[in-house]
Amino acid sequence: MARLIRTEKEVEGRFEEVWLVVEEDPLEQWPEGPLDVVGRPAERLDGPARVRGEARFTADLRLPGMLHAAILRSPHAHARVRRIDLARALAAPGVRGALGPGEAKGLDEEAGYAGAPVAAVAADTFAQARAALHAIDVDWEELEVVLDPQEAVAREQFTSEPARHERGDFDRALAEADVVVESTYRTAVVLHNSMETHQAVCEWVGDTLDVHISTQYIWGVRAEVAEAFGMPADKVRVVCEFMGGGFGSKNSAGEYTFVAAELARRTGRPVRCALTRREENTAAGNRNATIQKLVAGARSDGTIVALGGEFVNAVGWGGWSTMTDGPMRMLYACDNVRTVCYGAKINAPPMKPFRAPGFVEGTFGLECLIDELAARLELDPLELRRRNHADSNNGTPYSSKNLAACHELAQKHWDRRREVRARSDGTWKRGVGLASQIWFGGGGPPSYAWTRVGSDARITVVTAMQDLGTGTGTAMAQIAAEELGVSLDRVEVVLGDSARGPYATLSAGSSTLPSVGPAVRAAAADVKRQIIEIAAQRYDLEERVLDIRDGTIVSADGNLSVPLEELLGVLGNAQILGKGARGPNPTGMSVNTFGMQVAEVAVDVETGEVRVERVAAVHDVGRVVNPLGARSQVEGGIIQGIGHTLSEVRLLDPGTGRVLTTTLDSYRMPTIADVPEIVCEFVDKPDAHLTSLGSKGLGEPPIVPTAAAIANAIRDATGADVHELPISREEMLRALREAEQRAREGAKEKVGAR
Amino acid sequence: MPELVLTVNGGRRSLDAPAGMSLAQVLREQLGLTGTKVACNEGHCGACTVQVDGVPILSCITLAHMVEGEVTTIEGLREHPLVAAFVRADAVQCGFCTPGQIVSAAALVAARPEPTVEEIRQNMAGNICRCGTYPRIEEAILQWRG
Numbered sequence: 061m062a063r064l065i066r067t068e069k070e071v072e073g074r075f076e077e078v079w080l081v082v083e084e085d086p087l088e089q090w091p092e093g094p095l096d097v098v099g100r101p102a103e104r105l106d107g108p109a110r111v112r113g114e115a116r117f118t119a120d121l122r123l124p125g126m127l128h129a130a131i132l133r134s135p136h137a138h139a140r141v142r143r144i145d146l147a148r149a150l151a152a153p154g155v156r157g158a159l160g161p162g163e164a165k166g167l168d169e170e171a172g173y174a175g176a177p178v179a180a181v182a183a184d185t186f187a188q189a190r191a192a193l194h195a196i197d198v199d200w201e202e203l204e205v206v207l208d209p210q211e212a213v214a215r216e217q218f219t220s221e222p223a224r225h226e227r228g229d230f231d232r233a234l235a236e237a238d239v240v241v242e243s244t245y246r247t248a249v250v251l252h253n254s255m256e257t258h259q260a261v262c263e264w265v266g267d268t269l270d271v272h273i274s275t276q277y278i279w280g281v282r283a284e285v286a287e288a289f290g291m292p293a294d295k296v297r298v299v300c301e302f303m304g305g306g307f308g309s310k311n312s313a314g315e316y317t318f319v320a321a322e323l324a325r326r327t328g329r330p331v332r333c334a335l336t337r338r339e340e341n342t343a344a345g346n347r348n349a350t351i352q353k354l355v356a357g358a359r360s361d362g363t364i365v366a367l368g369g370e371f372v373n374a375v376g377w378g379g380w381s382t383m384t385d386g387p388m389r390m391l392y393a394c395d396n397v398r399t400v401c402y403g404a405k406i407n408a409p410p411m412k413p414f415r416a417p418g419f420v421e422g423t424f425g426l427e428c429l430i431d432e433l434a435a436r437l438e439l440d441p442l443e444l445r446r447r448n449h450a451d452s453n454n455g456t457p458y459s460s461k462n463l464a465a466c467h468e469l470a471q472k473h474w475d476r477r478r479e480v481r482a483r484s485d486g487t488w489k490r491g492v493g494l495a496s497q498i499w500f501g502g503g504g505p506p507s508y509a510w511t512r513v514g515s516d517a518r519i520t521v522v523t524a525m526q527d528l529g530t531g532t533g534t535a536m537a538q539i540a541a542e543e544l545g546v547s548l549d550r551v552e553v554v555l556g557d558s559a560r561g562p563y564a565t566l567s568a569g570s571s572t573l574p575s576v577g578p579a580v581r582a583a584a585a586d587v588k589r590q591i592i593e594i595a596a597q598r599y600d601l602e603e604r605v606l607d608i609r610d611g612t613i614v615s616a617d618g619n620l621s622v623p624l625e626e627l628l629g630v631l632g633n634a635q636i637l638g639k640g641a642r643g644p645n646p647t648g649m650s651v652n653t654f655g656m657q658v659a660e661v662a663v664d665v666e667t668g669e670v671r672v673e674r675v676a677a678v679h680d681v682g683r684v685v686n687p688l689g690a691r692s693q694v695e696g697g698i699i700q701g702i703g704h705t706l707s708e709v710r711l712l713d714p715g716t717g718r719v720l721t722t723t724l725d726s727y728r729m730p731t732i733a734d735v736p737e738i739v740c741e742f743v744d745k746p747d748a749h750l751t752s753l754g755s756k757g758l759g760e761p762p763i764v765p766t767a768a769a770i771a772n773a774i775r776d777a778t779g780a781d782v783h784e785l786p787i788s789r790e791e792m793l794r795a796l797r798e799a800e801q802r803a804r805e806g807a808k809e810k811v812g813a814r
Numbered sequence: 815m816p817e818l819v820l821t822v823n824g825g826r827r828s829l830d831a832p833a834g835m836s837l838a839q840v841l842r843e844q845l846g847l848t849g850t851k852v853a854c855n856e857g858h859c860g861a862c863t864v865q866v867d868g869v870p871i872l873s874c875i876t877l878a879h880m881v882e883g884e885v886t887t888i889e890g891l892r893e894h895p896l897v898a899a900f901v902r903a904d905a906v907q908c909g910f911c912t913p914g915q916i917v918s919a920a921a922l923v924a925a926r927p928e929p930t931v932e933e934i935r936q937n938m939a940g941n942i943c944r945c946g947t948y949p950r951i952e953e954a955i956l957q958w959r960g
Contacts, residue, residue, distance in 0.1 A: 110909025111916060113849020113888035119910075120848035254911035255944050288923035304853075304910030305944055319818045337854040396922035528826060529908025529945055688904045694948060696907060699946030723944065732948040733939040 065644060071216045071499055072413045073383040074307070080504040080608035085582050085643030087752035092540070092683075092745060098542040099744070101688035104534040105553065106302070106527070111349055113301040118274040127156055127318055129333035129727035132179040132196050133343065134171030137407040137717025138203040141169045141178060141666035148195040149181050154188030155325045156180070156197075164322040165288045166315025170203075172377030173409045174718040175316040175342035182331050190421065200371040203511070207717050209374035211352065213805070219375045219403035226387055226417040227454065228396030232364035237357025244351040246404065246423035247785040248765075249342050249710040250703075251727055252333050252414055256304025258335035258344045259315075262320040267291075269321060271298045273313070276306040277566040278526055278558050284313040285321060293769065300526045301556035307700075308413035309345040311568050338722035345412025347784035349374040350384055357468045362439050362447045364394045371401045371422070378410030382418025391498050391719030393450040407717050413568060415700065417501050424785060428497035431775060440472050441772065442467060445496055454648035460747035462680040463496065470494060470740050473658035473676035477776065480660050484777070487666040491671075492656045493772025495765035501681065501757035502750055503575030504642070509583040511540065511638040511761045513591070516629040517611065519544060520552045520582065525564030525576050527555060531689035532572040536580045538685055539753065543584035545608035562639075570653070570757025573685065575642050578751040582640025590636045595627055602739030639690035644657055646749040650652035653761045655679035656697070659769035660736075663777050665796055668789035670704055672770055676739040682747040684758040694740045694762040699764025703730045709786050779803070818878055822847070823890030831878055838862045838873035839888050841887060847927050849888035849913045854941075860941035863887075870921045870940075888913035903954035907945035911945040915941045918957050929955060 062081050069078045094100050110117040146158040146278045161169040167177050179196055183189035193464045206212050221588075234240060250526040260273040269289065271498045275281050286293040305312070320333035330621035350373055357366035371384040381403025388399055414420075433744040434441040446467055452458065484490045495530035509523040521540045527533035554560060565575040586609060595613045597601040605616040613622045645651060660674040677694050684690055711720040721727040746754025771782050818831040822845060828843045831840050839854075841847040843863070850873055853861035857875035859932070867883035891897070896919050920942075922937045924927055929937070932960045933956050943951070 104904065106908065107904075107906050108897065108910075110891045110906050111897050111900045111912050113851075114892075114917075115909055116848070117851075117910065119851065120842075120845070202911050255851070255859070255908060255942075257853075268893050304851075307909040337856065338860075462870065529906075529910075531904075531907070561873035597881075629816075652899065692904045692907060694946075695949050698947030699948060700944075722856050723856060728947070729942055730948075731939040731942060732951060733949045735946075735952075738949055743875060759926040 062342065064100050067644065069504055071421065071566065073386055073500060080505055082644045083641035084403060085578055085641070085645050085752050087533035087535060087582060087585055089746055089748065089754050091753055094544050095542050097538045097548055102534055102548055102686050103169065104531045104537055104689060104730060105150055105537055106533060108436040110302065117256055117302045117304050118259050118261060118272050119256050119726045121272050123263055123330035126261065126330040126332055127182040127323065127327060128186035128189050128324055129180050129182045129331050130186060130193055130468045131177045131315065131319060134174055134176045134178055134194045135143045136171060136200055136202055137174045137205045137207065139171050139199055139200045140203060142201045143180060143199040145180065145197040147190040147445055148197065151187070152192035152195050154184040155192045156183060156329065157323045158321060159319060159324040159544060160633045165318040167319065173407050174716060175409055177343065177511055180235060180319040180323065182327060182451050188812040195445070205407045205717055207406055207408060207712065207714065209406055210370050211350065212404035212406050213372055217405045218403045219379065219381050219653050219677060223381065223401045225385060225397065225399045230366055230368055230396045230398035233396035234294045234355065234357045234368065237365050238360040239433065239436050240355065240357045241436055242355045243429055243432060243783060245354065245783050247424060247482060249349045250347045250414070250708045251710050252307045252309040252345060253341065253727065254305030254307060254309060257335040257337060258310060258314055260315055260317040260320045261332045262324040263330035263332060265326055267295055267298050269601065270295060271321065272318065273298060273300055273317060274303045274310060274759055275300050276526060276528060277312065278524055279563055280311065281313045281317065281564055282558050285317060288318055289321065289677065289763045297559040299365050303526060303528055306528050307415050308417060308568055311413060311566060323646055332592055334673040341727060342719045343409055346409060346415035348376060348379070348411035348419065350421045350700065352384065352422070354425050354429045356429050356433050358433055358437060360437065361377065362437055362444050364392050364448045367401040368398045369399045369400065372696065373401060374406060374408070375403045376408045376410040378646070384422040386419050386420040387498060391426060391450065391454055392448040393497060408712060409719065415697065415763045416499050419764050420704065423495065423497060423764050424767040424771065425673065426764065428771050430494065431772045442471070442494060450541055457647065457747040459502070459646050459649040459651045460682065460745070461652070461654060462743040465743045466654055466656045466678040466680055469678040470656040470658050470676065482507055487664050488662045489777040490660065490662045491773045491777025492658060492660050493769050493774065493776050494656060495772060497655040497761055498653065499653050499761050499764050501570035501574065501653040502613060503565060503571035503757060504645050506563045507575040507579045507642040509576065509579040509640050510562060511587045512627065513587050513637045514635050517628045518550050518552065519581055519584070519587065520554060522554045522563045523576055524558050524561035525555050525572060525579065527569050530693060531686060534686040534689060535573055536722060539577050539580045540584040544588050546611045550611065564735065568760065570759040572753050572757065574751065574753065574757050577685065577753045577755055579640045579642045581639045581752055586638030587680060590638070598627060610733040642749060651683050651756065653679070653751055653756050655761050655765065657765045657769040659773045661770055661773040663774055663792065665778060668792035668796070670706055670774060670787055670792055672736045674737040675758050675766065675769065678741045679758065679759060679761055680743040682750060682759045683754045684742050684744045685755055690742065690758055693697045693758045695738050697762030698738055698766050699730050699735055701763045702734065704785060705767040705770045707787055709800055819863060820881060820913040821884045823886060828951055833879055835874040835878045836874050837864065837878045837881055840878040841873060847887050847889050851913060853910060861911045861914045862919065863917045863941065865917055865921055867923060870918045870920060873905050888916055894920050895919055895960060896923065896954065899954040899958040899960065903950045903957065905947050905950035907947050913945045915943065916950055923955065923958055
């Protein structure tokens with residue numbers, strides 16, 4: 061039955077109260093542990109198509125008569141268009157149409173950052189379109205520029221009201237603490253750099269608009285485009301069968317989508333608008349920089365009594381201020397907490413969510429601070445974390461929490477530190493560090509799936525979700541196969557097309573599997589019920605004694621054993637149809653993911669070079685559907701995390717506000733040569749309160765603790781506290797000098813005391 | 815337009831292509847061989863890797879008219895045992911860099927049928943994978959013969 065509920069919906073750590081129509085999901089959870097298909101490693105079903113280069117991405121689409129669009133971007137960090145003349149551009153070779161500010165959503169008169177879209181041209185070739193951009197005359201009025209986030213905060217130039225959190229009596233608790241540690245941490249802007257840049261191909265077919273787009277949210281794009289063009293949402297068809305990565309940057313339609321759609325409308329031709337790599341790294345989003353002033357107070361027994369933080373999120377001209385204080389508020393049991401997050405609006409490219417936005421940054425600061433606290437308390441860092449385990453989310457029970465089990469599984473990796481330190485050699489010092497992780501990832505309603513079975517006894521799952529390359533499509537097939545009692549090779553998944561399937565969630569916030577998975581299971585259960593009903597009539601048995609196993613209808617007494625295709629042969633060209641919906645989340649419970657990573661590093665104390673040699677990851681995400689794909693998510697998250705920690709930084713020219721690191725030789729992402737040994741373990745226990753699947757999402761959790769674990773390993777190896785991401789050689793050498801200074805002063809104090 | 819004669823995946827192709835076109839453009843736009851991906855278009859990421867006479871090159875910064883020799887793209891390597899090895903090892907996430915990875919890896923295993931980890935890291939370091947499938951790629955190449 062459909063139910064209307066008022067509930068809190070969470071996406072990427074942002075909560076809002078919404079009305080939702082949900083359907084109950086009455087299925088019982090499967091027993092714990094690997095089942096026939098679910099919980100067993102499965103090669104991804106679309107693997108061969110992707111590896112063989114047969115998968116058709118948006119970038120590969122060529123429609124007859126297709127034009128190519130190019131976008132004119134502001135050269136100024138803050139300016140207004142006084143006058144713009146498109147006439148010369150329109151007369152340029154091959155040009156078929158042009159748009160100025162206000163003529164498509166996203167093209168604005170006021171440019172808030174260098175790279176902001178202003179105008180666009182469509183031509184027969186991309187080269188012609190780009191050349192024509194030079195023929196656009198713009199008279200700019202330059203405006204005041206603010207690039208320093210702290211200056212923006214001082215001027216109260218915010219993207220939203222500062223977000224404050226206060227519980228208990230922070231001042232008093234801090235004053236009464238036996239030990240207090242304070243530090244300031246900084247994280248740099250980093251870039252998503254999906255291999256497929258942001259792009260869309262738009263074509264009007266009668267009064268319907270087809271949008272082929274590299275996106276994480278088919279349905280969000282559909283709604284945004286329909287609104288921009290004032291048309292019914294069902295007249296917009298959004299397609300994304302294969303997409304080349306997003307990491308949070310492709311959650312919504314961008315200017316390229318509206319530009320392509322509007323130019324297609326004006327020219328009557330299909331239009332592609334694809335960002336170049338350099339545009340991608342300028343204007344397609346970023347993980348914003350942060351400045352975190354943190355303080356922690358503890359009793360001498362290690363009980364954390366006060367946590368405080370002032371977080372500045374250097375958001376940029378657009379985007380939102382993330383919950384960078386989230387880890388501080390949620391990771392430890394602490395009664396007295398005071399935090400504030402400022403979203404600094406500056407004349408820099410807008411942030412977009414990037415794989416656990418806010419929590420990656422906030423966990424770096426918090427977990428480094430906790431290790432500084434452990435050192436002051438002369439307590440084992442893992443023991444300190446155990447002693448401050450949060451049994452509830454500040455009073456709200458967790459739907460499930462196995463962080464303590466993660467601690468247990470991490471212990472053996474942590475126990476390697478004596479042996480690792482002993483391998484220090486000359487100027488290379490070695491050490492081990494760890495960090496904990498909390499994040500969301502429970503997903504939520506709504507999401508739907510349809511299933512159909514024909515006389516060949518093959519099942520097709522249809523849901524208009526998108527698979528970013530994480531392998532969620534394969535997980536859906538596993539779930540359907542498990543529920544139906546058939547092997548995986550009998551299942552097909554049709555996804556990525558709003559005209560062909562029902563609504564499915566945004567693929568962000570690690571929500572695809574926990575949101576769509578239960579809907580797929582319910583849809584598979586629906587066809588299974590109908591198959592059993594048919595079998596009961598066909599073989600004159602009671603439904604309750606019948607089941608499907610290994611593609612065979614069986615009776616409880618073992619007398620009946622009929623292959624599905626034999627029973628379903630009666631269908632001819634007819635089909636059995638099923639549907640399923642994602643049920644509600646548990647009320648009054650906090651749904652979170654947990655984990656711990658243990659990193660081993662080597663630091664050359666002469667040059668400041670840091671090498672990560674091993675990372676062991678232990679994660680608690682409920683039931684693991686595909687251990688093979690899950691391991692890939694963990695490895696991928698850690699590798700991106702290593703990039704954030706050691707080499708990735710987006711640089712802005714402080715004079716002009718222009719991005720300097722637009723190319724992939726200047727913006728340094730990890731290569732295969734930078735990858736350490738990675739060990740991956742899961743608690744793999746279904747969340748008993750979360751859906752019929754008991755699974756949480758895994759896309760984001762593994763990137764959360766990596767930077768802090770590496771920084772803490774550096775402290776273990778060298779005694780130096782790094783305070784900045786990325787940990788450049790300069791930062792490493794600064795931290796080493798500071799540690800030496802501290803050691804000298806400590807020695808002097810001892811002499812003086814004597 | 816200047817005539818361009820290319821041998822691609824064993825077939826001789828005669829085309830009209832404007833001077834200045836990159837090999838990647840000719841392959842993708844004129845020959846419809848879209849398995850070769852373009853991710854940076856300036857020779858930094860390796861997604862566009864194809865072989866010329868067995869040697870991996872970056873097709874996005876190679877002028878089509880300058881190519882002498884036989885071009886092999888992912889379409890010519892679809893039956894290579896590396897393909898199955900990549901799928902087995904889960905050495906693919908979004909898949910946008912993967913065809914280029916296969917082309918580079920195929921050149922490596924042709925030269926060194928039993929490459930060491932060091933050789934794999936050396937030879938594959940020019941192919942960026944933002945999803946971070948590197949450990950899987952290493953495993954796939956180590957076990958490419960199944």
